[in-house]
Amino acid sequence: MAGFRVAIPGRGLGVNEQNFLISSAWVIGLVGMIQPFFWGVSNFLHPDPSIDFDFMDDLKGSAEMVMRYVTLPHYGIGFLFMAASARNRTVGRRASIAGLLVLGGLLCLGYAFLGTAFSNEMTGSKTMRFHWSETGASPLALYAILFYFLAHELRDQAMFYVATDSSGVIADRPLFDRFVNWLIGLSIGTFATVIWSALVLGQQSPALVLPELTGNLRAVIALAPVAFCVLGLGALARWYAHATGQTVKEMGDRHGPLIRVFVGVFLWISLGFALRLGIYLLILFHVVGWYVFTCYKLKERGQASPAADWLTWTRTNLSGFRTLHVGLVVAFIAVGAVWTYGFEGHGPLWYVLAPGAFLYWTITHITVSFLPR
Numbered sequence: 418m419a420g421f422r423v424a425i426p427g428r429g430l431g432v433n434e435q436n437f438l439i440s441s442a443w444v445i446g447l448v449g450m451i452q453p454f455f456w457g458v459s460n461f462l463h464p465d466p467s468i469d470f471d472f473m474d475d476l477k478g479s480a481e482m483v484m485r486y487v488t489l490p491h492y493g494i495g496f497l498f499m500a501a502s503a504r505n506r507t508v509g510r511r512a513s514i515a516g517l518l519v520l521g522g523l524l525c526l527g528y529a530f531l532g533t534a535f536s537n538e539m540t541g542s543k544t545m546r547f548h549w550s551e552t553g554a555s556p557l558a559l560y561a562i563l564f565y566f567l568a569h570e571l572r573d574q575a576m577f578y579v580a581t582d583s584s585g586v587i588a589d590r591p592l593f594d595r596f597v598n599w600l601i602g603l604s605i606g607t608f609a610t611v612i613w614s615a616l617v618l619g620q621q622s623p624a625l626v627l628p629e630l631t632g633n634l635r636a637v638i639a640l641a642p643v644a645f646c647v648l649g650l651g652a653l654a655r656w657y658a659h660a661t662g663q664t665v666k667e668m669g670d671r672h673g674p675l676i677r678v679f680v681g682v683f684l685w686i687s688l689g690f691a692l693r694l695g696i697y698l699l700i701l702f703h704v705v706g707w708y709v710f711t712c713y714k715l716k717e718r719g720q721a722s723p724a725a726d727w728l729t730w731t732r733t734n735l736s737g738f739r740t741l742h743v744g745l746v747v748a749f750i751a752v753g754a755v756w757t758y759g760f761e762g763h764g765p766l767w768y769v770l771a772p773g774a775f776l777y778w779t780i781t782h783i784t785v786s787f788l789p790r
Contacts, residue, residue, distance in 0.1 A: 430674070431578070431581070431583030431673075431674030432581035432582065432583050432713070433574070433577045433578045433581050433583040433674050433675070433678055434583070434674050434677060434678060436577065436581070436706065436709045436710055436713060437574075437678050437681055437706070439709050440702060440705045440706040440708075440709045441681075441685075441702065443705045443709070444698065444701050444702050444705050447483050447487070447701070447705070448483055448698075448701070451482065451483050481694075481697050481772065483701060484697045484698075484700050484701040484704075485770070485772065485775050486746060486749045486750050486753055487701060487704055487705070487746055488700055488701065488704045488775075488779075489749055489769070489770070489775075489778065490742060490745035490746050490748075490749055491704040491707060491708075491742075492778055492779075492781075492782045493745065494741060494742060494745065495707075495782065495786070496782075496785065497728075498732055499514065499785070499788065500514070501728055501732065505788075510788070513788055513789075514785065514788060517784050517785045517787060517788060518781065518784075518785060520784050521780055521781035521782075521783075521784035521785060522781070524780050524784060525777045525780050525781065528558055528561065528562065528776065528777070528780055529777075531557050531558035531561060559695065559696070560609075560612075562696065562776055562779065562780070563686070563695075563696050563699075564605055564609060565780070565783055566696060566699065566700065566703075566779065566783060567605050567608070567682070567686070567699075568601060568602075568605060568783075569703075569783040569786060570682055570699065570702075570703050571601045571604065571605070571679060571682060572601060573703070573706070573707070573786075574675070574678050574679065574682060574706075575597045575601070575675060576790070577678075577706070577710050578674060578675045578678070580710070580714065581710070581713065581714075583674045583675075584672070584674075584675070585671070588661075589660075589661070592657075592660060592661070596653070596657045597675075599653050600650075600653060600679070603646055603649045603650050603653060604650070604679055604683070606646045606649070607643065607646040607647060607650065608683055608686075610642035610643040610645075610646050611643055613639065613642060613643075614639040614640055614642070614643055617635060617638060617639035618635065618636070618639045654668065654669070682699070682702075685698055685699050685702050686698070686699045700779070708742060711738060712735060712738065712739065715733070715734065715735040715738055716735050718733075749770075752766070752770070753770050756770055
C-alpha cells in the first residue's frame with residue numbers, strides 16, 4: 418500500500434480508499450459466511466413452525482448477529498484504549514470523558530422516549546428466533562440513531578483520510594477541519610432530505626405532518642430541501658477552493674479520495690435499506706473499517722519492542738491488537754451462545770447482549786467518541 422499514498426488522477430487509489438474496499442470485502446465475507454449458519458440453525462436445529470422464515474429474514478438475522486457480536490468488543494476496546502491513553506490521564510480529560518458519558522446517558526433517555534412515544538409504522542418489529550433481531554422502535558428513533566451514527570462514521574473517515582496521508586500535506590489544518598465539518602453536515606442533510614422526499618412523494622408521511630396536498634405543492638415540499646442542500650454543497654466547494662487558491666476541479670481532484678469514500682458510506686447505508694437491514698451494515702462496516710485502519714497503522718509503524726504489560730502490547734503491537742480483538746469477538750460469541758441457549762435470552766446479560774440494549778451502547782459509544790482528538 419505504501420506506493421499509493423495520495424490519490425492523484427492516473428496514479429491509483431488513496432490508502433483510505435484501499436482500506437475502504439478491503440473493509441467492504443470483509444463485511445460481505447462476514448455476512449456471507451454466517452448467513453448459511455443462521456439459515457441452518459433457523460430451519461433445522463431449532464425449527465419453529467409458527468415462524469415463517471424466508472431468505473430476507475435469514476439475511477437480516479445473520480447481518481444483525483454478526484454486527485452485534487463484532488461491534489460490542491469494538492466498543493469495549495475503544496473505551497479501554499481511551500481510558501488508558503497517557504493523553505487522557507489529566508484531570509481535565511478525565512472530566513471531559515465523564516461529562517460525555519453523562520451526556521450519552523441523557524441521549525439514551527431521549528432515545529427511549531422516542532422509541533415509546535411514537536407508533537411503529539415503518540420498521541415492522543417482527544420478533545426473530547434466539548433474540549437475534551431488532552426489537553420494536555419508532556421510525557423517528559431509528560432515524561435519529563442513523564443520522565447520529567452517520568456523523569460519527571463520516572468524522573472517522575475524515576480522520577482516516579488524514580492519518581493515512583491520503584490527503585497529502587494540508588497547509589491550513591483549521592480551515593480544512595472547518596471544510597470537513599460543513600461537508601459532513603451538508604452530506605447528512607442531503608441524505609436526510611432525499612429520505613424526506615421519498616416519504617413525501619410516496620405519500621408515506623404521517624397525516625399530522627403533511628395533510629392531503631395537491632401534486633405540485635407536494636413536489637415542492639418534497640424536493641425543495643434537496644435542492645437547498647445540493648446548492649449548499651456547491652457553495653461549500655467554491656468557498657474552500659477559493660480559500661485555498663484552487664479551482665473547484667483542482668480541489669475536487671485533490672480531495673477526491675475523501676469525497677469518494679463519503680459517497681461509499683452512503684452507498685452502504687442505502688444498500689442496508691434496500692436489503693431491509695437498516696443500519697446494521699453501516700455499523701458493521703464502521704467496526705471493520707476501524708480494525709483495518711488500526712492494523713494498517715500498526716503494520717506501518719512496525720513491531721514495537723516487547724511491552725512491559727499486556728495493555729501496552731495490545732495497543733502498540735499488531736499481533737497484540739489482533740489477539741485482543743479476535744479473542745474478544747470469540748468470547749462474546751461463546752457467552753452469547755450460553756446466554757441464548759442456556760438462559761433463553763434472560764438475566765443480567767440481556768443488558769449487554771440483547772438487540773434491545775445494543776443501540777443504547779451505540780449511543781454511548783458515539784457520544785464518548787466526540788472527545789477532542
